Amino acid sequence: MSTLTRPVPRQAHRVRFLDPESGSVIDDGLVLGFPGPASFTGEDVVELHCHGGPAILEALLAALATRPGLRPAEPGEFTRRAFLAGKIDLSQAEGIADLIEAESPAQLAQARRQADGELGRIHEAWRAECLDLLAGLTADIDFADEAIDPGLALHARDQCLILAARLGEELLDAGVALRVKEGYRIAVLGPPNTGKSSFINTLAKRPAVIVSEIPGTTRDVIEIRMRLGRHEVIFADSAGLRETEDEIEAEGVRRARQLACEADLRLWAVPATEPIDSLPEGFRTGDICLRTKSDLVAIPAITERHAISDEFRVSAKTGAGMAEFRMALIARVDAALGNRTHPALTNARQVTAVREASAALSRAADQLPEHVELAAEDLRGAANALGRIAGRMDVEEILGAVFSRFCIGK
Ligand SMILES: Nc1nc2c(ncn2[C@@H]2O[C@H](COP(=O)(O)OP(=O)(O)OP(=O)(O)O)[C@@H](O)[C@H]2O)c(=O)[nH]1
Ligand SMILES: [Mg+2]
Missing domain, CATH: 3.40.50.300 (P-loop containing nucleotide triphosphate hydrolases)
Incomplete structure (x- = not known):
């Protein structure tokens, strides 16, 4: 019988798992290979599929433990590696954790949207808007030998208020999403x-x-x-x-x-x-x-x-009366929690970040049009807070957005 040395990428191979010492068969199963960088973690990954009995798992893990460099994964290690490799953002990683814990169809649907990156994409767009406004204002500060363009500052103020209002709505919605989850x-x-x-x-x-x-x-x-x-x-x-x-x-x-x-x-x-x-x-x-x-x-x-x-x-x-009561209660809970179709903030970390961003945007609006520098500082804070939802803390990006506006070799 031949030994499988290199599985064909993303193809299931029927195999027998053998004990390396005794040569006895541990189980009959499947092997799948996912070469990096297209795999979930970005690294080369091999999956062994066996029957789920505890004795089989124990024997297979014991056999694997004899191979140098192999050890059991830490809790969440694959998701962590996927995040560190930039395959998923932090809110997606949280969504995957929620998916695993989901007990009800509503919890599952909510976690699915987050794991698919919908929440991350929305915040990314809002963060990009903050950076755009920041870039506009910063360019204005830097060319301040001329008078600051009041039209631009007023526009930025309106945009800050609109964004703060959207974040405010999201915070209101978060209460419901947390109830769905918890x-x-x-x-x-x-x-x-x-x-x-x-x-x-x-x-x-x-x-x-x-x-x-x-x-x-x-x-x-x-x-x-x-x-x-x-x-x-x-x-x-x-x-x-x-x-x-x-x-x-x-x-x-x-x-x-x-x-x-x-x-x-x-x-x-x-x-x-x-x-x-x-x-x-x-x-x-x-x-x-x-x-x-x-x-x-x-x-x-x-x-x-x-x-x-x-x-x-x-x-x-x-x-x-119990069946009637149960039906009425289901209707009540459905009405309170809604049949949600959009992603929502589902944990305290995300809520804190959005609250911070919303407050910073309101402060920025208060500073405009007079105090452009102070408003810019708050916009930077708002962008950072929104970036934290996806686990991003990237100064380079902010600088990139700012400097891309400089079209003269300054
Ligand atoms: N006939 C009848 N008796 C009931 C019904 N529900 C509860 N009981 C009786 O009422 C008594 C109190 O029931 P519990 O469920 O312990 O009441 P409780 O409100 O939890 O009481 P506390 O824990 O002391 O506050 C028990 O003897 C039950 O058997 C019912 O629907 N019909
Ligand atoms: Mg009681």
Whole structure:
């Protein structure tokens, strides 16, 4: 049997992996070669495809470890090498990490756009606009023996404002994109023993949290992740809200109140057996009222409605109303997170860079048309901040853009 020495580029070769010492067959598999610089990392790459069993992997890795210079890759090492070789930008690398972690279709679509470089391309274009404006202003400063052209400075000011506004929109949008990525947070709140934990278990279709007839069962905030339609949702169960002398329970109630403030949506549990005579403390417009334990009342209790537009009768015991509630909730989450088709900022690093760029552009606009030098400095800051999104810190480029405007051999 012949030995494969040089795989044909990008072609699968059927092979047998042999133990170099004993010569015994480890597995039957495929080998693919990707010569640089067209490979993912830019380097020569060989992929070994084998069956996924742990014993096979262990034997294959042990055999590879006997070869000089071979070692297992560090986490993210291939993506890192691709970035360092200039094959992908930093936001694409982050997109690849998000792709691997994506749990929901919406997370996958969002990560895909970022990994494909859409986000990077948008910021690159905005950065180029900053550099263009900077180049125009800098040329103006350098020829300042003549008076500075006020038309040019005013145009630059308008452009700075337009760009700052676009970045501002992107920052607003980032909140939604982060929710898509991290999960939409829904808090289940209400007095003790109203069936909050039972409701979450029924929705999750598993006994995720402890349920008992003793009021004050749940004390910690417990997060349960679930898929709802296209999105990942985090339900948070919490301690029943009441005044209590018990120190531990009181801490649970404090945490539950905090949760209420931070969640994207609040579900307030009120047993269907009780009339609602006032809105729960902390109830916000858009919150949902869950009339729990609906199996205990044959006819809906007469409720004074207040501002509660969304009210659902559910029974964790019989499952009644749960399917309708789930459908309504999917629609709610879809409406809140949208069906996004454009790339968005998806992590704190990107948000910080855009916030910085936006602030610098606003400052630049404030300086114009009078203080061209100061505005130029802020434009440089904005371009640098935008460049950081792609992982670029290139002074040469800025200089290049500036000096390309000098057409006289100065
Ligand atoms: N009949 C009926 N009983 C229910 C229903 N949901 C919960 N219960 C009962 O109500 C009691 C309290 O349920 P839990 O889910 O622990 O209530 P909780 O709101 O989480 O209570 P705390 O954690 O103490 O705040 C238990 O005995 C449940 O079996 C329901 O839909 N119908
Ligand atoms: Mg509970």
